[in-house]
Amino acid sequence: xxxxxxxxxxxxxxxxxxxxxxxxxxxxxxxxxxxxxxxxxxxxxxxxxxxxxxxxxxxxxxxxxxxxxxxxxxxxxxxxxxxxxxxxxxxxxxxxxxxxxxxxxxxxxxxxxxxxxxxxxxxxxxxxxxxxxxxxxxxxxxxxxxxxxxxxxxxxxxxxxxxxxxxxxxxxxxxxxxxxxxxxxxxxxxxxxxxxxxxxxxxxxxxxxxxxxxxxxxxxxxxxxxxxxxxxxxxxxxxxxxxxxxxxxxxxxxxxxxxxxxxxxxxxxxxxxxxxxxxxxxxxxxxxxxxxxxxxxxxxxxxxxxxxxxxxxxxxxxxxxxxxxxxxxxxxxxxxxxxxxxxxxxxxxxxxxxxxxxxxxxxxxxxxxxxxxxxxxxxxxxxxxxxxxxxxxxxxxxxxxxxxxxxxxxxxxxxxxxxxxxxxxxxxxxxxxxxxxxxxxxxxxxxxxxxxxxxxxxxxxxxxxxxxxxxxxxxxxxxxxxxxxxxxxxxxxxxxxxxxxxxxxxxxxxxxxxxxxxxxxxxxxxxxxxxxxxxxxxxxxxxxxxxxxxxxxxxxxxxxxxxxxxxxxxxxxxxxxxxxxxxxxxxxxxxxxxxxxxxxxxxxxxxxxxxxxxxxxxxxxxxxxxxxxxxxxxxxxxxxxxxxxxxxxxxxxxxxxxxxxxxxxxxxxxxxxxxxxxxxxxxxxxxxxxxxxxxxxxxxxxxxxxxxxxxxxxxxxxxxxxxxxxxxxxxxxxxxxxxxxxxxxxxxxxxxxxxxxxxxxxxxxxx
Numbered sequence: 001x002x003x004x005x006x007x008x009x010x011x012x013x014x015x016x017x018x019x020x021x022x023x024x025x026x027x028x029x030x031x032x033x034x035x036x037x038x039x040x041x042x043x044x045x046x047x048x049x050x051x052x053x054x055x056x057x058x059x060x061x062x063x064x065x066x067x068x069x070x071x072x073x074x075x076x077x078x079x080x081x082x083x084x085x086x087x088x089x090x091x092x093x094x095x096x097x098x099x100x101x102x103x104x105x106x107x108x109x110x111x112x113x114x115x116x117x118x119x120x121x122x123x124x125x126x127x128x129x130x131x132x133x134x135x136x137x138x139x140x141x142x143x144x145x146x147x148x149x150x151x152x153x154x155x156x157x158x159x160x161x162x163x164x165x166x167x168x169x170x171x172x173x174x175x176x177x178x179x180x181x182x183x184x185x186x187x188x189x190x191x192x193x194x195x196x197x198x199x200x201x202x203x204x205x206x207x208x209x210x211x212x213x214x215x216x217x218x219x220x221x222x223x224x225x226x227x228x229x230x231x232x233x234x235x236x237x238x239x240x241x242x243x244x245x246x247x248x249x250x251x252x253x254x255x256x257x258x259x260x261x262x263x264x265x266x267x268x269x270x271x272x273x274x275x276x277x278x279x280x281x282x283x284x285x286x287x288x289x290x291x292x293x294x295x296x297x298x299x300x301x302x303x304x305x306x307x308x309x310x311x312x313x314x315x316x317x318x319x320x321x322x323x324x325x326x327x328x329x330x331x332x333x334x335x336x337x338x339x340x341x342x343x344x345x346x347x348x349x350x351x352x353x354x355x356x357x358x359x360x361x362x363x364x365x366x367x368x369x370x371x372x373x374x375x376x377x378x379x380x381x382x383x384x385x386x387x388x389x390x391x392x393x394x395x396x397x398x399x400x401x402x403x404x405x406x407x408x409x410x411x412x413x414x415x416x417x418x419x420x421x422x423x424x425x426x427x428x429x430x431x432x433x434x435x436x437x438x439x440x441x442x443x444x445x446x447x448x449x450x451x452x453x454x455x456x457x458x459x460x461x462x463x464x465x466x467x468x469x470x471x472x473x474x475x476x477x478x479x480x481x482x483x484x485x486x487x488x489x490x491x492x493x494x495x496x497x498x499x500x501x502x503x504x505x506x507x508x509x510x511x512x513x514x515x516x517x518x519x520x521x522x523x524x525x526x527x528x529x530x531x532x533x534x535x536x537x538x539x540x541x542x543x544x545x546x547x548x549x550x551x552x553x554x555x556x557x558x559x560x561x562x563x564x565x566x567x568x569x570x571x572x573x574x575x576x577x578x579x580x581x582x583x584x585x586x587x588x589x590x591x592x593x594x595x596x597x598x599x600x601x602x603x604x605x606x607x608x609x610x611x612x613x614x615x616x617x618x619x620x621x622x623x624x625x626x627x628x629x630x631x632x633x634x635x636x637x638x639x640x641x642x643x644x645x646x647x648x649x650x651x652x653x654x655x656x657x658x659x660x661x662x663x664x665x666x667x668x669x670x671x672x673x674x675x676x677x678x679x680x681x682x683x684x685x686x687x688x689x690x691x692x693x694x695x696x697x698x699x700x701x702x703x704x705x706x707x708x709x710x711x712x713x714x715x716x717x718x719x720x721x722x723x724x725x726x727x728x729x730x731x732x733x734x735x736x737x738x739x740x741x742x743x744x745x746x747x748x749x750x751x752x753x754x755x756x757x758x759x760x761x762x763x764x765x766x767x
Contacts, residue, residue, distance in 0.1 A: 539617075628665065
């Protein structure tokens with residue numbers, strides 16, 4: 001402080017023609033602190049030097065105290081007089097309350113920022129389950145309360161919170177020790193002074209309670225007194241935030257020139273001198289030390305880093321700049337009523353307070369100094385790591401920074417320097433292990449949010465982040481992978497030509513068509529033989545043609561469904577099968593009419609000749625064509641992505657459009673088949689070898705059996721098997737008609753030609 005005042009008084013750019021003065025009071029003990037503060041603002045003491053003061057010894061600003069508790073005590077009193085109070089080390093967030101402390105300022109950040117920085121620190125390392133300890137004063141209680149609040153915002157849980165004082169009853173310390181000993185968290189956030197830390201570390205060391213990770217506040221994390229007590233080794237690896245280091249030009253040389261003779265009334269300087277040089281001054285008695293020679297000098301003493309000293313330096317300059325702005329005010333441009341300025345000879349503390357609130361300057365080292373509306377300065381910390389501690393020495397390293405002026409996601413940054421931990425690896429302090437993607441957190445009953453169980457996402461849901469609270473449903477065309485951490489496109493299923501089932505069905509379809517064509521060629525080649533002529537060759541060729549179409553129409557059911565294939569497959573199937581059954585029905589009617597015509601006086605054949613047979617086939621087929629046209633016009637089949645049957649895959653199928661149309665087509669085929677079966681059954685015992693009613697009866701029996709069993713199989717078969725069942729029914733019924741009606745004739749034509757004569761045909765046999 002003295003260095004800064006002398007530097008200002010020598011600087012003609014600040015307070016020209018004015019000199020700053022100062023008075024230093026003893027700050028030992030709360031009573032002395034408050035008494036000194038009242039003396040400073042009351043103006044009751046005698047004037048020291050009339051040449052430098054214009055009135056009684058009333059100060060314009062008070063610098064200090066370093067502790068939060070004493071500052072709270074006297075700043076509340078001095079604030080009523082509107083005298084500015086500036087602290088370089090009082091960090092309690094409670095001092096930001098302008099209602100209680102209207103004239104308080106500080107050049108050190110509020111503990112509110114430090115608490116948030118500590119919360120971000122523990123979150124950064126994944127320590128979501130921590131303990132908290134503080135001392136029982138405003139600094140500790142307010143600081144740890146701010147930390148707990150900030151930690152909850154970062155989803156960090158506090159397993160326990162304990163508080164004690166170094167001077168408190170032993171029961172308080174024992175309670176803290178018991179809590180730490182039996183807790184499951186491995187991280188302790190200690191918001192207290194170095195005195196409490198020394199006591200606590202020593203007791204933990206005695207009881208062999210080790211393996212803990214300490215996270216400390218700026219009040220103790222770099223305090224060298226920690227090296228003087230037992231148990232300092234357990235503090236190795238501790239992390240904490242301190243204000244940034246600074247270099248003040250000329251300060252080191254100024255301090256090295258200090259001698260006790262310059263301040264004969266300073267007990268602090270006497271004790272410091274004796275400790276550094278291990279000697280006694282003239283007015284002290286210590287038999288264990290030799291008398292000081294007077295030749296001792298601080299020039300050879302190793303200096304330590306400047307952190308909090310810079311805050312004192314900035315406090316002095318803040319007051320100087322406020323007074324400078326006050327005395328340099330131009331009348332008419334002032335901040336008070338009607339643009340007035342303060343009376344330099346008799347200005348008031350509240351006027352200095354106004355200028356101090358609005359100061360904005362930059363130090364010689366480029367650091368900007370300003371205060372917000374609560375009197376707080378900007379917050380920028382260095383994260384330090386205690387890397388080595390021995391008796392009397394401590395080595396700390398800066399491993400990161402926290403800058404509250406930056407956006408929230410960029411405030412805390414590590415610099416990449418290696419961190420020394422108390423154990424071999426980064427400590428782990430969690431209530432429950434993280435839930436991997438694919439699982440979600442389920443809170444345990446009556447436990448904090450950090451204690452949970454990990455449950456696998458439900459079917460159809462995923463979580464793609466660690467520690468997910470909820471699982472999310474995949475879109476309708478997607479399904480979770482086996483780990484349930486990603487939605488993948490659902491497998492599409494349809495009966496394909498590339499798969500084995502599709503290949504087999506295609507083979508039998510083509511084989512049936514080729515076999516039918518072969519039989520047609522055989523019949524065409526032997527069309528003049530009795531067995532072909534006797535079995536109504538015209539209807540036989542038409543039946544073979546329709547059977548070929550039946551075999552080929554099954555191919556439309558294989559492959560990816562499209563609009564044209566969906567409309568074609570059912571209509572082609574319905575029309576070709578009706579054409580086929582109509583031909584069989586015509587052949588059955590020919591058999592019946594032929595034997596009716598042999599009766600005396602019968603003229604029935606003239607009513608069912610070739611023309612009538614063609615018209616009957618055409619008429620039956622035309623009815624099915626009309627049904628299909630109505631179906632396609634009203635509600636045709638269409639491609640459909642069925643996601644209801646299987647959750648994990650999509651079935652590509654042809655929706656019926658109108659179920660009535662589909663079952664009308666099948667129903668009409670069934671009516672014709674039943675009618676044909678009944679007529680063939682009636683004609684089964686008619687004589688002569690050319691009577692094929694038995695074969696028609698058997699083929700219709702197979703046809704009806706296949707399609708009756710088709711209905712339940714079709715309804716119950718899943719996915720592509722539905723299509724396979726329908727193709728199987730088409731092929732089975734087609735092969736049944738082909739084998740039952742034409743294979744016996746081909747057998748006679750090709751293998752028993754001797755039976756293919758008029759005499760054999762006319763030979764009467766009993767069936």
